[in-house]
Amino acid sequence: MNRDGFRFGYALSPAVLWLPAALLAATSACAGDVSPPAALCDPPDSACDGVCVALRSDRSNCGACGVACSVGEACVAGACETRDDGSGGGDSGSGSAGVGGSGPECGGDRALQRCGGECVDTRTDPNHCGKCGSACEPGRACVGAVCRRTCLEGLTDCGGACVDLTADPLHCGQCDRACDPGRPCEGGACGCSAEPSQDIGSEVPQRVSGTTLGADDSRSLSCAGSGAADQTFLFTAPRAGTYLFDTFEASHDTALGALRADTCAELACNDDAGGVQSQIAVDLAEGEPILVVVSGAEGDFTLRVGEPGPVQCTPTALEPVVPQTVVGSTVGLEDSVSATCDYTSSLDATYTFTAPEDGLYVFSARSAVSELLVEVLDGGTCTGDSLNCHFGFGESIAVAEIEAGKTVLVAVASPVTAMREFTLDVFEAPACPGVDLGSTVPQTVTGNNEELPNVLAPCFSPTSGGEATFGFTAPRDGVYMFDATGSSFPVLLEVRRDGCTGEVVTCLDGTSDPARATVPLASGDTAVLVLDSHGDAGDYALEITELACPIIDLGSTAPQTVTGTTADFSDVLAPGCGYSGGREATYLFTAPADALYTFDTEGSTFDTLLDVRDGSCAGPSLKCNDNADPTGVLTHSRLSVRLDAGQSVVVSVDSYEASGEYTLSVTRQEAPPCPLFDLGDSVPQTVTGNNEGYADILTPGCAGGPGGEATYAFTAPAEGYYDISTAGSTVETVLSVRDGGCGGDELACESDGRSSSAIVRLDARQAVLISVEASGEGGDYMLNVSPFGVPGTCAAPVALEPSVPLSTEGTTAEGRDVAEASCGGSDAPDVAYSFTAPEAGTYTIDTFGSEFDTVLAVFDGSCGGEELACSDDVEIDEWFEPVSELEVPLEAGQTVVIVVDGYMESGHYELNIEL
Numbered sequence: 001m002n003r004d005g006f007r008f009g010y011a012l013s014p015a016v017l018w019l020p021a022a023l024l025a026a027t028s029a030c031a032g033d034v035s036p037p038a039a040l041c042d043p044p045d046s047a048c049d050g051v052c053v054a055l056r057s058d059r060s061n062c063g064a065c066g067v068a069c070s071v072g073e074a075c076v077a078g079a080c081e082t083r084d085d086g087s088g089g090g091d092s093g094s095g096s097a098g099v100g101g102s103g104p105e106c107g108g109d110r111a112l113q114r115c116g117g118e119c120v121d122t123r124t125d126p127n128h129c130g131k132c133g134s135a136c137e138p139g140r141a142c143v144g145a146v147c148r149r150t151c152l153e154g155l156t157d158c159g160g161a162c163v164d165l166t167a168d169p170l171h172c173g174q175c176d177r178a179c180d181p182g183r184p185c186e187g188g189a190c191g192c193s194a195e196p197s198q199d200i201g202s203e204v205p206q207r208v209s210g211t212t213l214g215a216d217d218s219r220s221l222s223c224a225g226s227g228a229a230d231q232t233f234l235f236t237a238p239r240a241g242t243y244l245f246d247t248f249e250a251s252h253d254t255a256l257g258a259l260r261a262d263t264c265a266e267l268a269c270n271d272d273a274g275g276v277q278s279q280i281a282v283d284l285a286e287g288e289p290i291l292v293v294v295s296g297a298e299g300d301f302t303l304r305v306g307e308p309g310p311v312q313c314t315p316t317a318l319e320p321v322v323p324q325t326v327v328g329s330t331v332g333l334e335d336s337v338s339a340t341c342d343y344t345s346s347l348d349a350t351y352t353f354t355a356p357e358d359g360l361y362v363f364s365a366r367s368a369v370s371e372l373l374v375e376v377l378d379g380g381t382c383t384g385d386s387l388n389c390h391f392g393f394g395e396s397i398a399v400a401e402i403e404a405g406k407t408v409l410v411a412v413a414s415p416v417t418a419m420r421e422f423t424l425d426v427f428e429a430p431a432c433p434g435v436d437l438g439s440t441v442p443q444t445v446t447g448n449n450e451e452l453p454n455v456l457a458p459c460f461s462p463t464s465g466g467e468a469t470f471g472f473t474a475p476r477d478g479v480y481m482f483d484a485t486g487s488s489f490p491v492l493l494e495v496r497r498d499g500c501t502g503e504v505v506t507c508l509d510g511t512s513d514p515a516r517a518t519v520p521l522a523s524g525d526t527a528v529l530v531l532d533s534h535g536d537a538g539d540y541a542l543e544i545t546e547l548a549c550p551i552i553d554l555g556s557t558a559p560q561t562v563t564g565t566t567a568d569f570s571d572v573l574a575p576g577c578g579y580s581g582g583r584e585a586t587y588l589f590t591a592p593a594d595a596l597y598t599f600d601t602e603g604s605t606f607d608t609l610l611d612v613r614d615g616s617c618a619g620p621s622l623k624c625n626d627n628a629d630p631t632g633v634l635t636h637s638r639l640s641v642r643l644d645a646g647q648s649v650v651v652s653v654d655s656y657e658a659s660g661e662y663t664l665s666v667t668r669q670e671a672p673p674c675p676l677f678d679l680g681d682s683v684p685q686t687v688t689g690n691n692e693g694y695a696d697i698l699t700p701g702c703a704g705g706p707g708g709e710a711t712y713a714f715t716a717p718a719e720g721y722y723d724i725s726t727a728g729s730t731v732e733t734v735l736s737v738r739d740g741g742c743g744g745d746e747l748a749c750e751s752d753g754r755s756s757s758a759i760v761r762l763d764a765r766q767a768v769l770i771s772v773e774a775s776g777e778g779g780d781y782m783l784n785v786s787p788f789g790v791p792g793t794c795a796a797p798v799a800l801e802p803s804v805p806l807s808t809e810g811t812t813a814e815g816r817d818v819a820e821a822s823c824g825g826s827d828a829p830d831v832a833y834s835f836t837a838p839e840a841g842t843y844t845i846d847t848f849g850s851e852f853d854t855v856l857a858v859f860d861g862s863c864g865g866e867e868l869a870c871s872d873d874v875e876i877d878e879w880f881e882p883v884s885e886l887e888v889p890l891e892a893g894q895t896v897v898i899v900v901d902g903y904m905e906s907g908h909y910e911l912n913i914e915l
Contacts, residue, residue: 045131051113051122051145052131138162183264192264196234196291204238205306212298219293223269224255230295233303234261237284242308245292246279248347248418249331250301254294258282261289271296276417281308304332312336313382315350315409322356323427328412330419336382337411339375341389346373348413352380353426355402360429360500362455364397365412367422372414374398374424380407388501390457397457399429401501429455432500433471433528441475442545450537458494458530459507467532468540469500474521477616479572482529483543484515489536491515496528518547518572520618547572549617550586550650558597558668562587567659575611575654576621582609582655586617589651589666591643596671596695599651600628600638603663607635609654617650623699640696642671671697674742675711675769683717684786691731692778698771700736702749709734709773711742714785716762721795721818723788724748725757726772731779738769759788759818761864794818794863797832797897804838805914809849812906819899821857823870828855828902832863835898835913837890844914845898846874846885852907856884859897868896872903 045052048065055061055078060068062075069080106112106119113122115132122128122145127135129142136147139155139162151162158165158175165171165188170178172185179190197215200208215229237243247254255271256278267290268280282290294301313336318324330347337348355361365374373391376398377384387400387408402408412422430453437443452466474480484491490510495517496502505527508515511534521527531540549572554560566583573584591597601608609626613619628638643649653662672695679685694708716722726733735756738744747768748758762768772781792798792810795818800806812829819830837843847854857870871886882903890896900909 197231199234202236202238208303211300221257221269223271224295228295229298233292236289240286244306246304247301248277252297252299254278254296256280257293259291315352318351318353320354320356326424340386341391342415346413346415347418348411351410354407357404362429363410364425366395367419369414372396375411376400377409380409433469436471439473439475445542458532459492470529472527474525476523477618479520479547479549479617481545482517486541488538492532494530500528522618550588552587554587554589556590556592558666561665563663565661575609577624577626582657583659584652584654587651590648593645595668598640598667600665602636606658606660608637610637611652613650675713677712679712679714681715681717686784688782690780700734700749701746702751709771712770716766719764721761721788723786725784727755728782729754734773736771741769792831794832797834800833800835802836802838807912809910811908819863821870823872824855824903829906830899830901833898836895840892841915842889846912847883849910852905853882853903854884855901857899858888
């Protein structure tokens with residue numbers, strides 16, 4: 001390998017390198033396609049025993065290697081001749097520049113040659129290996145006039161170079177481990193250069209101006225690429241605590257790091273905390289110095305130094321007038337609003353606005369940043385209910401219906417960067433819908449959107465060419481198609497229920513899919529149709545038609561069987577237990593009597609879905625099933641529903657995406673009573689049974705199996721929490737608890753194999769219905785009901801000492817899922833603690849040190865009180881770590897319940913509280 005790391009196109013074994021030149025040439029010639037090596041000596045010199053000599057004048061090698069002239073003879077033109085001048089004892093000189101024989105100048109030693117004024121042994125000298133001026137690579141030995149491949153003792157081969165790992169800053173301790181620029185390698189470890197660009201002392205808060213223009217890459221940060229210019233500041237903590245450093249006011253991409261001042265060990269590093277700017281938090285002892293490094297693209301920046309405190313919500317009050325325009329910035333602000341359409345921590349600017357009159361108000365923000373959002377919150381506070389939140393690119397528009405005199409809070413933020421400037425326009429929207437189409441079906445509406453405003457921004461689209469809005473009222477139950485494919489431009493078609501700010505039912509982008517929406521509507525339902533574009537303007541056309549649904553009337557006959565193929569139909573309905581995509585056959589069935597009716601697709605040739613809707617295609621789904629066999633071995637579907645005499649339902653045979661021949665069977669049997677049994681009000685108690693052959697009359701919210709269920713009535717003897725479980729069952733169970741009776745609201749549903757468990761809070765004398773269903777085949781089950789007051793639950797939280805700081809630990813593995821944290825944890829057991837604040841202040845509560853993905857929530861007074869704060873994952877150095885941390889302001893003597901929960905798992909946790 002040569003000095004640059006490239007291998008020659010041939011290879012010779014070490015033995016070959018030691019052969020004489022003539023034999024070496026012969027060996028190379030025998031190598032077939034292997035080229036001979038380069039000559040050892042430059043002409044006219046020749047190699048004799050590894051030494052370059054002049055055969056025309058060398059007395060020891062006169063005319064040929066090894067031919068020596070006698071005493072008194074000289075070598076002239078390659079032949080020994082007697083000298084008449086008496087000088088025959090000397091050499092006649094060298095035949096090449098810089099190379100001489102071994103005459104008196106080199107002490108008569110034949111092994112030495114004169115090279116550049118000194119006598120050297122070209123067989124061993126690494127600077128003149130084989131001939132004068134032929135130097136070996138640094139660190140390599142010259143043996144037998146050949147440079148060896150191995151490095152000298154004490155050196156290591158790193159990529160073809162011999163280096164000292166104890167002192168080389170590019171290979172410190174091991175190959176390719178480079179020290180930061182300016183840091184030496186000492187004893188195989190990188191030393192630390194504590195020389196800062198500037199000492200900024202201990203002042204907090206402070207703002208320091210700096211620039212990376214023309215700066216060197218003197219520090220290496222783990223979160224920043226190499227080659228970036230940087231500037232280093234020395235900061236000394238004035239007291240023990242947490243310190244925040246950020247570059248949010250920089251206009252260019254920055255990275256920010258903190259290093260120990262004595263060892264340069266990295267303490268924190270962040271790239272792009274607020275867009276392309278950065279922020280780090282560092283815990284320091286009093287008097288501890290650190291190096292703060294600002295790196296990234298070249299440019300001016302401001303480094304801010306501060307200490308964390310409670311997030312302040314200090315909105316700016318806008319005048320109660322419209323229209324109005326304000327210019328704002330999020331630079332230097334906090335994340336005071338947890339936006340419902342943003343999952344990041346975003347700096348936001350907040351405003352309060354009071355509506356001068358009833359109306360639909362538009363809040364439109366524009367900025368040069370790529371992404372931004374606007375959210376409108378009820379009540380004028382940062383924690384109010386969201387009225388609307390919209391995310392956009394370059395522009396974002398949120399619309400809210402506001403009564404006269406009502407105050408709202410408007411938050412403007414960007415999830416990618418701190419916005420140096422944005423513009424917020426507030427105005428009252430034009431009448432929406434713009435045109436009321438009434439209930440006429442079919443009908444066609446045409447128009448042009450060139451002069452129309454952009455208010456609703458459907459499908460989260462940016463600024464468009466203007467939108468047309470229409471109101472439509474369904475004349476009867478049915479499925480209605482809204483078709484804008486006849487427009488002259490690709491239409492964004494959105495359908496909303498109950499007004500311009502109502503629920504979005506569907507939104508279709510005509511640039512990729514047909515702008516044709518199919519929506520079930522009940523008689524009298526209203527829908528708002530929005531026709532928009534991605535900036536195109538022109539003529540539009542909207543057609544409204546009613547689709548035939550159901551297709552076939554089965555009458556009131558049971559039992560009966562019908563067959564057909566879904567290939568003959570269209571995809572109109574979305575099944576309640578699946579997704580739209582497959583074509584469906586729809587039937588109308590009217591119950592001839594009060595009974596339990598079973599619908600089955602056994603015998604179909606494809607994987608079917610069954611859905612039963614009440615009354616019409618627009619009615620709610622009463623029951624839906626995908627696969628009668630929950631293991632998926634069988635692909636047919638089956639479900640049973642209780643129907644009253646004369647009750648009509650729409651039955652659809654559907655699929656995810658397949659089509660084929662189907663068989664639909666309808667059977668009838670007497671409906672069993674519900675509940676089957678009465679448990680009374682005694683606790684604790686345990687009952688056993690077998691649900692084989694039981695009717696499947698209910699639809700638990702957590703499972704859709706067709707297995708039958710046993711139903712029980714239970715009345716709570718007193719107010720409190722109750723543990724209801726199927727522990728001890730021999731079959732897979734689904735446990736459901738409903739308020740009142742079979743038709744009541746579901747309070748809890750659990751499907752955890754043979755031991756499903758639900759914790760419910762009941763009032764004294766509250767009646768509930770408990771159902772135990774088989775998720776597969778029926779079999780023996782066990783039902784247990786008992787009061788639930790185990791320490792660590794919401795009913796009996798573990799009391800913590802009213803002092804800080806404090807830490808405790810435990811495990812949620814033995815707990816139950818009782819509390820409902822807003823930020824997660826609904827599928828994992830939890831442990832509850834009560835804590836009374838010893839003094840007023842902002843308390844930091846975290847689960848650092850826990851061994852699983854935790855969720856942390858704080859409730860005022862009890863688990864049923866107001867949730868004061870909730871935390872799931874914490875962002876640390878650009879990564880979301882599975883630990884929780886929150887800050888909550890408390891008054892002296894205020895009692896809260898702290899719930900340690902998990903995100904779909906349980907385990908050992910540590911709970912820490914500090915003031």
